[in-house]
Amino acid sequence: MHAALAVIFLTLFSGGGFGLMALIAIINDLHIDGGLSPSQTLIGVLLSLVFVTIGMLSSTAHLANPKNAWRAFTRWRTSWLAREGVFAVSFYPFAIGYLVWVFLTGAPDARIGLTLASIAGLLGLITIFCQGMIYAVLRTIRQWNTPLVPANFYAMGLATGATLLAAIRVITGGNASIFIGLAIALIAAVALLKGIYYFWISRPAGPTIHTATGFNRSTVRLLDQGHTFGTFLTEEFGHILPQEKARSIKVLMYLLAVVVPIIALGVSLGAQSVPAVIVAAVSIVVGLGLERWLFFVEAQHVVNLYHGRQRC
Amino acid sequence: MRLGLVIDLDTCVGCHACAVACKEWNTSGTTAPLTDYNPYGAKPSGVWFNRIRHYEIGEYPYNKTVNFPMSCMHCENAECVTVCPTGASHKRPEDGIVLVDQDKCMGCNYCSWACPYGARELDRVSGTMKKCTLCIDRIYDMEIPEEERQPACVLTCPAHARMFGDFDDPESPVSRAVRERGGYQLLPELNYDPTNHYLPPRVHAPIPTEGLKKKAAIKVKEWVNRVIER
Numbered sequence: 275m276h277a278a279l280a281v282i283f284l285t286l287f288s289g290g291g292f293g294l295m296a297l298i299a300i301i302n303d304l305h306i307d308g309g310l311s312p313s314q315t316l317i318g319v320l321l322s323l324v325f326v327t328i329g330m331l332s333s334t335a336h337l338a339n340p341k342n343a344w345r346a347f348t349r350w351r352t353s354w355l356a357r358e359g360v361f362a363v364s365f366y367p368f369a370i371g372y373l374v375w376v377f378l379t380g381a382p383d384a385r386i387g388l389t390l391a392s393i394a395g396l397l398g399l400i401t402i403f404c405q406g407m408i409y410a411v412l413r414t415i416r417q418w419n420t421p422l423v424p425a426n427f428y429a430m431g432l433a434t435g436a437t438l439l440a441a442i443r444v445i446t447g448g449n450a451s452i453f454i455g456l457a458i459a460l461i462a463a464v465a466l467l468k469g470i471y472y473f474w475i476s477r478p479a480g481p482t483i484h485t486a487t488g489f490n491r492s493t494v495r496l497l498d499q500g501h502t503f504g505t506f507l508t509e510e511f512g513h514i515l516p517q518e519k520a521r522s523i524k525v526l527m528y529l530l531a532v533v534v535p536i537i538a539l540g541v542s543l544g545a546q547s548v549p550a551v552i553v554a555a556v557s558i559v560v561g562l563g564l565e566r567w568l569f570f571v572e573a574q575h576v577v578n579l580y581h582g583r584q585r586c
Numbered sequence: 587m588r589l590g591l592v593i594d595l596d597t598c599v600g601c602h603a604c605a606v607a608c609k610e611w612n613t614s615g616t617t618a619p620l621t622d623y624n625p626y627g628a629k630p631s632g633v634w635f636n637r638i639r640h641y642e643i644g645e646y647p648y649n650k651t652v653n654f655p656m657s658c659m660h661c662e663n664a665e666c667v668t669v670c671p672t673g674a675s676h677k678r679p680e681d682g683i684v685l686v687d688q689d690k691c692m693g694c695n696y697c698s699w700a701c702p703y704g705a706r707e708l709d710r711v712s713g714t715m716k717k718c719t720l721c722i723d724r725i726y727d728m729e730i731p732e733e734e735r736q737p738a739c740v741l742t743c744p745a746h747a748r749m750f751g752d753f754d755d756p757e758s759p760v761s762r763a764v765r766e767r768g769g770y771q772l773l774p775e776l777n778y779d780p781t782n783h784y785l786p787p788r789v790h791a792p793i794p795t796e797g798l799k800k801k802a803a804i805k806v807k808e809w810v811n812r813v814i815e816r
């Protein structure tokens with residue numbers, strides 16, 4: 275698949291933003307490690323809104339005809355893309371409401387504020403699920419058509435949110451050991467789930483050029499694809515990543531998204547080091563951006579079978 | 587009604603006439619135009635509703651060239667419609683034709699991801715998704731003679747490799763052809779239940795080309811040819 279930067283940014287940033295909001299709600303609801311101070315809550319919710327907004331804006335950049343974008347909310351009964359839009363937009367009033375509430379009252383753990391936060395967090399989590407399902411429902415792309423996709427999206431959104439939260443806590447000078455521990459655990463979950471996913475998609479399965487053409491008992495070779503230069507189909511679906519290159523990019527991805535953040539977070543665990551948590555936060559965002567790119571480039575749409583690929 | 591096409595892989599000669607007729611008709615049809623990019627440049631490209639590919643089936647000497655036209659299959663389980671967030675993509679309940687409403691589409695490409703058969707192409711100039719309309723502006727046109735109320739690709743095919751009709755009617759020519767010739771659907775494992783069916787090539791004994799004994803008439807013909815050449 276063609277990896278459009280706009281779509282990469284959409285799930286990368288909005289996923290992190292929703293994960294952050296959900297964690298803020300959980301931590302203030304349950305008063306984990308004393309809860310967040312009013313200023314920490316303000317920074318966190320603001321950052322979450324900024325991340326979600328970056329994601330949403332870049333998703334409209336992907337549209338070829340954005341003047342009809344408002345119609346995308348209408349088919350929520352059938353389309354996960356429409357559902358994602360509906361839940362993402364309904365996230366805003368509650369998240370902004372909580373932001374305003376904390377700003378005015380300075381009481382992030384009052385009942386009204388917590389209700390707003392919990393609803394925003396829940397809507398964020400539902401949106402992450404919708405984002406995963408956008409890909410997971412496509413039977414045309416074997417690498418996406420698995421429940422591992424929404425599971426991965428959850429792990430990545432929450433790990434990004436937890437890293438950001440730990441960074442906020444350290445920078446504002448609170449005791450962050452529990453938050454850092456949470457972030458490290460969630461990053462480990464990303465590494466594990468992503469590992470299972472890569473194992474899963476490396477197994478040969480799915481349609482072949484034989485089922486695509488109906489000639490099941492003989493070899494099928496493409497003689498001519500009928501066009502001299504690229505078409506929409508080859509530009510959108512034709513990309514292929516050589517195995518060795520994919521492997522080295524995966525190593526880089528694990529390094530940036532998992533190893534560097536865990537080490538940096540570990541360093542700041544004892545030292546409360548501000549640069550270290552910033553390194554962790556930047557590194558996980560860049561690393562997961564790479565993961566998003568791989569997610570697209572490794573996806574093999576079945577239409578490639580008609581262009582001569584033997585299996586997808 | 588369940589309208590669609592039958593493609594005869596036995597007789598298709600791979601001339602691309604259907605693709606050209608399709609382009610010609612539809613570029614002024616309901617979802618017109620079928621934009622061309624850089625048509626006189628170094629790398630011309632553009633929107634087509636119908637594409638023909640060519641395959642070699644089997645190993646020499648039991649091999650065969652098969653020409654393979656593909657357009658929208660007007661699937662029963664049209665996931666392209668299910669996933670569309672705007673409602674631009676729809677399947678008409680009365681005849682099963684899948685269409686894209688050009689006034690509603692926002693060009694998100696999602697439906698093209700959901701189509702296994704490469705039937706949808708984004709028009710990069712209008713920013714909307716386009717696809718085969720089953721020539722909806724011909725088949726219901728009461729102004730033209732009845733025998734011409736057929737898709738442009740079907741009318742133009744010089745090998746009669748394309749048939750149009752109602753698959754819900756068991757006695758329609760398309761249903762009969764599928765029944766009698768073992769017509770099949772592509773990628774059945776994906777369960778889109780495409781309406782269009784493909785008729786497999788008939789099985790012939792291979793025609794020998796080597797070590798043949800020449801007939802007397804051919805010998806005379808070759809001798810005449812040689813004499814005339816001098």
Ligand code: SF4
Pocket residue numbers: 657658659660661664665666667684700701702703704705706717778780
């Ligand atoms: S062939 Fe593709 S575009 Fe046509 S109905 Fe089926 S899934 Fe939709």
Ligand code: SF4
Pocket residue numbers: 669670671672673674675686690691692693694695696697698714715
């Ligand atoms: S490109 Fe248009 S028709 Fe296709 S899913 Fe998006 S809005 Fe619907």
Ligand code: SF4
Pocket residue numbers: 604607608609611612635636657658717718719720721737738739740
């Ligand atoms: S039915 Fe009409 S639109 Fe569809 S491929 Fe044939 S000519 Fe083109």
